[in-house]
Amino acid sequence: MTKHEIPGIVVGRLPIYLRAIQRMAQEGQRVTSSKELGERLGVSAAQIRKDLSQFGEFGKQGTGYNIKYLSEQLRRILNLNVVWDMAIIGAGDVGSALAHYSGFRDRGFQATMIFDNDSEKIGKKMGGLVVQDIANMIEVIRQAKVKVAMVATPADHAQEVTEQLVEAGVEAILNYAPIQISVPEGVRVEYIDPATHLQKMSYYLE
Amino acid sequence: MTKHEIPGIVVGRLPIYLRAIQRMAQEGQRVTSSKELGERLGVSAAQIRKDLSQFGEFGKQGTGYNIKYLSEQLRRILNLNVVWDMAIIGAGDVGSALAHYSGFRDRGFQATMIFDNDSEKIGKKMGGLVVQDIANMIEVIRQAKVKVAMVATPADHAQEVTEQLVEAGVEAILNYAPIQISVPEGVRVEYIDPATHLQKMSYYLE
DNA sequence: TAGATTGTTAATCGATTAACAATC
DNA sequence: TAGATTGTTAATCGATTAACAATC
Numbered sequence: 266m267t268k269h270e271i272p273g274i275v276v277g278r279l280p281i282y283l284r285a286i287q288r289m290a291q292e293g294q295r296v297t298s299s300k301e302l303g304e305r306l307g308v309s310a311a312q313i314r315k316d317l318s319q320f321g322e323f324g325k326q327g328t329g330y331n332i333k334y335l336s337e338q339l340r341r342i343l344n345l346n347v348v349w350d351m352a353i354i355g356a357g358d359v360g361s362a363l364a365h366y367s368g369f370r371d372r373g374f375q376a377t378m379i380f381d382n383d384s385e386k387i388g389k390k391m392g393g394l395v396v397q398d399i400a401n402m403i404e405v406i407r408q409a410k411v412k413v414a415m416v417a418t419p420a421d422h423a424q425e426v427t428e429q430l431v432e433a434g435v436e437a438i439l440n441y442a443p444i445q446i447s448v449p450e451g452v453r454v455e456y457i458d459p460a461t462h463l464q465k466m467s468y469y470l471e
Numbered sequence: 472m473t474k475h476e477i478p479g480i481v482v483g484r485l486p487i488y489l490r491a492i493q494r495m496a497q498e499g500q501r502v503t504s505s506k507e508l509g510e511r512l513g514v515s516a517a518q519i520r521k522d523l524s525q526f527g528e529f530g531k532q533g534t535g536y537n538i539k540y541l542s543e544q545l546r547r548i549l550n551l552n553v554v555w556d557m558a559i560i561g562a563g564d565v566g567s568a569l570a571h572y573s574g575f576r577d578r579g580f581q582a583t584m585i586f587d588n589d590s591e592k593i594g595k596k597m598g599g600l601v602v603q604d605i606a607n608m609i610e611v612i613r614q615a616k617v618k619v620a621m622v623a624t625p626a627d628h629a630q631e632v633t634e635q636l637v638e639a640g641v642e643a644i645l646n647y648a649p650i651q652i653s654v655p656e657g658v659r660v661e662y663i664d665p666a667t668h669l670q671k672m673s674y675y676l677e
Numbered sequence: 678t679a680g681a682t683t684g685t686t687a688a689t690c691g692a693t694t695a696a697c698a699a700t701c
Numbered sequence: 702t703a704g705a706t707t708g709t710t711a712a713t714c715g716a717t718t719a720a721c722a723a724t725c
Contacts, residue, residue, distance in 0.1 A: 273671075274716075280670035284649055288626070298682065306651050310682090311718050318684055326683040327725040344673045351669075362568030363665075368649065372666040373673060412676055413669065420494070437672035439665060443490055443574065445512050453675055455668035459569075459645060460578040462661035463557075463619065464486035465479075466643035467550045467579060469659055470618055480692075504706065516706090517694050524708055532707040533701040 275316050281306060282313065283339040290332050298329035345373035352406055352435070354426050355417035356381035356389075356396045359441050363415055364392030374413065378405060399426075406433035413437045420444040427454075481522050487512060488519065489545040496538050504535035551579035558612055558641070560632050561623035562587035562595075562602045565647050569621055570598030580619065584611060605632075612639035619643045626650040633660075 285305055289297055299310035299317075306313075317323055317335075320342050324330045340346055351369070353360050353376050364379050379391055380399040387398050397405060406414070414435045418426050423442035430438060437453045440446055443461075448454055491511055495503055505516035505523075512519075523529055523541075526548050530536045546552055557575070559566050559582050570585050585597055586605040593604050603611060612620070620641045624632050629648035636644060643659045646652055649667075654660055 272716080276674050277667075277671045279674070280667035281651075283670070284664075284667065285651065288650065300682080307653075309718065311720095312716090314682090314684060315717080322684070324683050325725055326723070327681045329682065342674065343670050344676050345670060349669070349673060349676070358568060358571045358573070362564060365564045367564070369666060369669070372670065374666065374669050413672070415665075436676060437669070439668055439672075444494065445487075445491065447513075453672040455672060457663060457665055457668065458490075459621075459663055460575060460580065461483075461486035461490065462645055462663065463555070463575070463580050463643070464489070464549050464551060464578065465483045466619070466645075466659040466661060467555060468482050468485070468548065470550050470555070470642060478692080506706080515694065517696095518692090520706090520708060521693080528708070530707050531701055532699070533705050535706065 271319050275319055278308075278312075278316055279339055279343055282316070283336065283343065283345075286330075286332050286336050286339070290336060295332055296329050297332055297335075299324070301329075340373075343373075347373075349374045349413050350377040350409065350411045351375065352377070352402070352411050352414040352430075353379040353394075353417060354399070354402070354414060354430070355419075355422075355441075356383070356386045356391055357417065357419075360415075360417035361391050363417060363441075364394050366392075376415070377411070378409070380405075403429050403433040406430070406435060411435065413439075415439045415441065416446075417441045477525050481525055484514075484518075484522055485545055485549055488522070489542065489549065489551075492536075492538050492542050492545070496542060501538055502535050503538055503541075505530075507535075546579075549579075553579070555580045555619050556583040556615065556617045557581065558583070558608070558617050558620040558636075559585040559600075559623060560605070560608070560620060560636070561625075561628075561647075562589070562592045562597055563623065563625075566621075566623035567597050569623060569647075570600050572598075582621070583617070584615070586611075609635050609639040612636070612641060617641065619645075621645045621647065622652075623647045 299313040303310040303313050323335050323338050351374055353363050356379050360379060364376055369375055379394045380397050380402045382399045386396045389396050412435060414430050416423050416426055416438060420442045423444050424446050427446045431448060431452055439455050441457050443458050505519040509516040509519050529541050529544055557580055559569050562585050566585060570582055575581055585600045586603050586608045588605045592602045595602050618641060620636050622629050622632055622644055626648045629650050630652050633652045637654060637658055645661050647663050649664050
């Protein structure tokens with residue numbers, strides 16, 4: 266029952282389930298079933314039941330899952346009962362878009378700082394945040410105890426920045442730079458690279 | 472040897488391999504091995520060899536893979552010898568960021584049109600594109616024979632917009648709206664939702 | 678009660694890895 | 702040649718699905 270036994274692929278599906286049932290809640294729905302949720306998400310009912318069963322028993326035979334309750338449980342499991350502060354590294358187009366993006370807050374995260382090495386940008390405001398000098402990054406992040414960062418630098422700085430983030434105590438990195446980065450044990454990295462998704466699809470085109 | 476036999480999970484790794492070897496090429500490297508590439512990407516050498524072998528024989532025993540040649544082959548397999556035109560739907564923060572993003576071009580894609588339903592935005596320029604009225608979207612996309620689109624609308628419009636895109640002849644959709652969309656057979660959808668990645672990582676925090 | 682749906686076990690399916698002959 | 706590394710087969714591993722007793 267410790268966290269380590271649960272496959273990452275299962276953990277990765279929980280946010281998808283959460284997103285769907287929060288939407289159902291928004292639409293006024295009270296109860297759902299693994300069958301309905303599965304149809305909505307394009308996965309099997311069995312998979313949903315199996316995944317959820319790794320964390321406890323959240324449903325009732327005959328009736329299914331109470332949406333409010335399941336939502337609460339998923340939020341608890343995913344540590345979303347707090348809003349996590351995030352640092353954005355890089356104040357280019359991507360960093361700027363992330364600073365302006367308002368969709369994180371409702372889902373458990375908020376950007377509270379942004380760094381760049383360009384003196385033209387330092388001191389300017391971006392989406393309510395003042396761009397700070399990357400030279401102070403380690404100290405500022407460490408002080409604020411920020412655990413989550415989004416890397417939006419060019420690819421050739423991503424590894425260096427990552428090492429500084431780790432030094433500053435960051436444990437979760439969402440990397441927008443189109444490059445693989447390496448981190449020590451205990452630090453998590455996820456990747457966002459739209460071009461790889463597009464390229465996967467272009468395989469099937471023509 | 473037809474396309475249908477190759478698992479999607481394998482196709483999805485090709486862009487990752489391509490990204491890494493293009494980077495190696497940029498760094499002046501001429502040759503690599505499945506071992507080296509695997510270490511760089513955190514996957515096994517066997518997996519890389521197995522994946523590539525689905526598409527042909529690209530290496531030489533004893534020496535490995537010629538980077539230029541492998542890069543060409545991967546680009547050919549992924550249909551990246553042309554630059555694919557893309558439509559952006561939604562001219563909010565996300566759509567605007569996509570219109571400004573310069574990283575697609577080198578990787579086989581370019582945004583050539585952007586649509587919105589807000590009369591305040593229609594006619595304005597965004598990253599070199601003029602925002603067009605979504606009322607004309609189907610006709611404009613069909614005329615231009617655009618096959619790829621990025622959906623950057625609010626979640627509650629994503630399904631409706633998707634149906635219009637399909638009607639217009641779009642076959643590949645990159646969906647930034649935080650909702651599952653359904654499409655007919657033969658249309659591909661990929662998802663970008665940073666919050667789900669963050670939530671996966673917050674599971675391991677604290 | 679009858680019908681529906683859960684949680685779980687066992688069976689199936691598919692993906693990854695290990696091993697090695699072939700060969701550069 | 703000797704060493705290295707491929708492409709491929711067989712073995713292993715892990716994930717998904719099917720089936721069903723339990724029970725709301």
